Amino acid sequence: MTEPDVQGLQRRLAEFAASREWQPYHTPKNLAAALSVEAAELLEIFQWLTPEEADRVMDDPETAHRVADEVADVLAYLLQFCGALGVDPLAALSAKIDRNEVRFPVGRPPGRAARTSKEPDRHSTE
Amino acid sequence: MTEPDVQGLQRRLAEFAASREWQPYHTPKNLAAALSVEAAELLEIFQWLTPEEADRVMDDPETAHRVADEVADVLAYLLQFCGALGVDPLAALSAKIDRNEVRFPVGRPPGRAARTSKEPDRHSTE
Amino acid sequence: MTEPDVQGLQRRLAEFAASREWQPYHTPKNLAAALSVEAAELLEIFQWLTPEEADRVMDDPETAHRVADEVADVLAYLLQFCGALGVDPLAALSAKIDRNEVRFPVGRPPGRAARTSKEPDRHSTE
Amino acid sequence: MTEPDVQGLQRRLAEFAASREWQPYHTPKNLAAALSVEAAELLEIFQWLTPEEADRVMDDPETAHRVADEVADVLAYLLQFCGALGVDPLAALSAKIDRNEVRFPVGRPPGRAARTSKEPDRHSTE
Numbered sequence: 108m109t110e111p112d113v114q115g116l117q118r119r120l121a122e123f124a125a126s127r128e129w130q131p132y133h134t135p136k137n138l139a140a141a142l143s144v145e146a147a148e149l150l151e152i153f154q155w156l157t158p159e160e161a162d163r164v165m166d167d168p169e170t171a172h173r174v175a176d177e178v179a180d181v182l183a184y185l186l187q188f189c190g191a192l193g194v195d196p197l198a199a200l201s202a203k204i205d206r207n208e209v210r211f212p213v214g215r216p217p218g219r220a221a222r223t224s225k226e227p228d229r230h231s232t233e
Numbered sequence: 234m235t236e237p238d239v240q241g242l243q244r245r246l247a248e249f250a251a252s253r254e255w256q257p258y259h260t261p262k263n264l265a266a267a268l269s270v271e272a273a274e275l276l277e278i279f280q281w282l283t284p285e286e287a288d289r290v291m292d293d294p295e296t297a298h299r300v301a302d303e304v305a306d307v308l309a310y311l312l313q314f315c316g317a318l319g320v321d322p323l324a325a326l327s328a329k330i331d332r333n334e335v336r337f338p339v340g341r342p343p344g345r346a347a348r349t350s351k352e353p354d355r356h357s358t359e
Numbered sequence: 360m361t362e363p364d365v366q367g368l369q370r371r372l373a374e375f376a377a378s379r380e381w382q383p384y385h386t387p388k389n390l391a392a393a394l395s396v397e398a399a400e401l402l403e404i405f406q407w408l409t410p411e412e413a414d415r416v417m418d419d420p421e422t423a424h425r426v427a428d429e430v431a432d433v434l435a436y437l438l439q440f441c442g443a444l445g446v447d448p449l450a451a452l453s454a455k456i457d458r459n460e461v462r463f464p465v466g467r468p469p470g471r472a473a474r475t476s477k478e479p480d481r482h483s484t485e
Numbered sequence: 486m487t488e489p490d491v492q493g494l495q496r497r498l499a500e501f502a503a504s505r506e507w508q509p510y511h512t513p514k515n516l517a518a519a520l521s522v523e524a525a526e527l528l529e530i531f532q533w534l535t536p537e538e539a540d541r542v543m544d545d546p547e548t549a550h551r552v553a554d555e556v557a558d559v560l561a562y563l564l565q566f567c568g569a570l571g572v573d574p575l576a577a578l579s580a581k582i583d584r585n586e587v588r589f590p591v592g593r594p595p596g597r598a599a600r601t602s603k604e605p606d607r608h609s610t611e
Contacts, residue, residue, distance in 0.1 A: 111327040113239065119330050126339045132407045136279040136287035139272075140406040140518060142307070146265075146272035147399030147521075149314075153262040154392040155384045158536070161262035165318050175320050179329035181268070181311055182322050185304065188275075192291050194301050196308050201237040203305035204245050213252045258533045266392060266532040273395075273525030280518040281510045284410070363579040365491065371582050378591045388531040388539035391524075394559070398517075398524035401566075405514040413514035417570050427572050430563065431581035433520070434574050437559055440527075444543050446553050448560050453489040455557035456497050465504045 113197060117186045124187070135191050142184040149177035239323060243312045250313070261317050268310035275303035365449060369438045376439070387443045394436035401429035491575060495564045502565070513569050520562040527555035 124130050152173060153161050165171040189196045250256050278299060279287050291297040315322045376382055404425060405413050417423040441448045502508050530551060531539050543549040567574045 111323045113323070116323060116326050116330070119327075123330060123333065127337060134284050134287060135290060136282060136284055137406055139276045139279050140402055143269070143272040143276045143521060143525075144399045144403045144406060146269040146307075147396045150265045150269045150392055151396045153265050154389055154396060156262060158260050158262055161260060164261060165320075174318065175325040176329060178311065178315060178320050178322050179325040181272075181307075182326045183329065185307055185311070186326075189304060192300065194291075194304050196304050197237045197239070197242060199301040199305040200242050200308045200312075201245075203302060203309065204242070204249060207249065211253060263532055266528055269395060269399075270525045270529045270532060273522045276518055277522045280515055280522060363575045365575070368575060368578050368582070371579075375582060375585065379589060386536050386539060387542060388534060388536055391528045391531050395521070395524040395528045398521040398559075402517045402521045405517050408514060410512050410514055413512060416513060417572075426570065427577040428581060430567060430572050430574050431577040433524075433559075433563055434578045435581065437556065437563070438578075441556060444552065446543075446556050448556050449489045449491070449494060451553040451557040452494050452560045452564075453497075455554060455561065456494070456501060459501065463505060 113186065116182075117190050120183055120187050121190060133187055133191060135188060138184055138188040138191060142181065142188055145177060145180040145184055149174070149181060152177065239312065242308075243316050246309055246313050247316060259313055259317060261314060264310055264314040264317060268307065268314055271303060271306040271310055275300070275307060278303065365438065368434075369442050372435055372439050373442060385439055385443060387440060390436055390440040390443060394433065394440055397429060397432040397436055401426070401433060404429065491564065494560075495568050498561055498565055499568060511565055511569060513566060516562055516566040516569060520559065520566055523555060523558040523562055527552070527559060530555065 124133055152164065152170065156164070164174060185196060188194075250259055278290065278296065282290070290300060311322060314320075376385055404416065404422065408416070416426060437448060440446075502511055530542065530548065534542070542552060563574060566572075
């Protein structure tokens with residue numbers, strides 16, 4: 108059995124939706140909303156946990172399954188969104204890391220803003 | 234030059250964070266929150282657009298770049314979240330599609346609930 | 360019977376949480392996450408609907424109840440978040456409208472940015 | 486000067502949108518998306534903070550202003566969403582607290598599910 112890869116998964120997702128006639132619902136706007144909803148469902152697992160409890164979340168088999176299931180949903184909608192708009196997610200991330208290596212040189216302190224409210228790499232608006 | 238793959242990107246993200254000493258912030262709970270925030274930033278691009286305008290979003294180079302950039306951010310936090318908890322995102326999605334093929338047989342109408350409020354595959358709680 | 364008001368609801372929510380010993384979970388960070396999760400649950404109702412279907416969502420009593428219920432959850436966490444940090448939500452909104460009336464004078468076209476990607480009042484960073 | 490109340494704020498928001506001809510964008514679906522995006526922007530302030538740092542977030546005037554500003558945005562879209570669909574948010578929350586007082590009697594332990602993954606009152610699907 109071969110490892111699943113991103114292109115193969117995108118193909119399976121497209122065939123799955125097509126054979127059930129779900130494509131009319133899979134508009135870019137709807138998929139962006141669904142992605143956001145699934146990411147919130149993943150966050151929901153963690154919302155009342157202390158940082159320590161959150162770190163041990165995979166120790167409970169039922170919660171571990173739920174985490175993997177929500178990860179799958181987030182990735183499914185991300186790949187379908189990318190398929191609908193012709194975005195290559197791996198190339199997009201690779202290019203973003205390239206840019207961030209220039210923007211955030213190693214050894215330079217990130218400054219106060221990064222510390223108190225957000226991480227430097229959060230700023231996507233380049 | 235080789236194509237980026239998921240494992241390679243995960244490794245680059247881990248090295249990027251380690252060399253800048255950002256790992257203390259990259260707890261599972263924080264990464265789940267960051268993933269959700271980035272997914273909302275992607276949705277923000279579409280929030281006031283009609284379905285038709287949303288379909289043409291890649292025609293404008295600036296908006297196309299913004300979309301790819303937010304896709305990169307979502308994928309970056311998803312991969313880092315998976316790295317922190319030892320989840321294999323491709324295997325999780327592959328297993329989920331396997332399950333959904335059983336749950337939603339082709340040719341069976343999804344029923345009213347699926348139509349009015351949510352798609353059948355939205356229910357992750359199996 | 361009197362109309363519920365914001366202060367009265369905040370008081371009831373605080374008593375409800377205190378008598379069940381839920382306050383340790385109601386930290387500002389957790390409440391901000393919970394608010395975001397509830398807002399996504401409200402969005403979930405609409406994610407696969409056309410704009411026309413979305414406009415008629417209150418015609419179905421079951422969906423109408425679900426909408427009201429999610430609105431209640433969003434408001435509950437917003438009020439509890441404000442209570443935890445001492446923010447007056449009505450005063451904050453009133454002040455924001457005051458500022459926006461200066462920033463977006465009537466009769467001036469909002470420009471292209473407002474049209475394609477976001478509404479002018481979306482920019483909170485003044 | 487009188488205290489702002491919910492009805493008065495809803496009226497001001499409606500007049501603000503009408504005089505700028507923004508109502509065509511303010512569909513229920515778009516407002517639900519915008520509400521979710523704003524809630525994520527509030528969460529963004531907290532995403533990299535420890536629970537202790539999050540508790541002190543109002544000590545810094547700039548961050549305190551940012552928090553109040555995002556609270557205003559969340560409330561603005563919640564009220565506009567409710568206006569578009571004819572939902573009374575205060576009545577919805579009051580009815581929800583009534584139901585929750587029956588569902589979660591004082592003195593009964595919430596059980597394991599409530600503790601590990603979610604709070605009892607998170608379940609809106611009654």
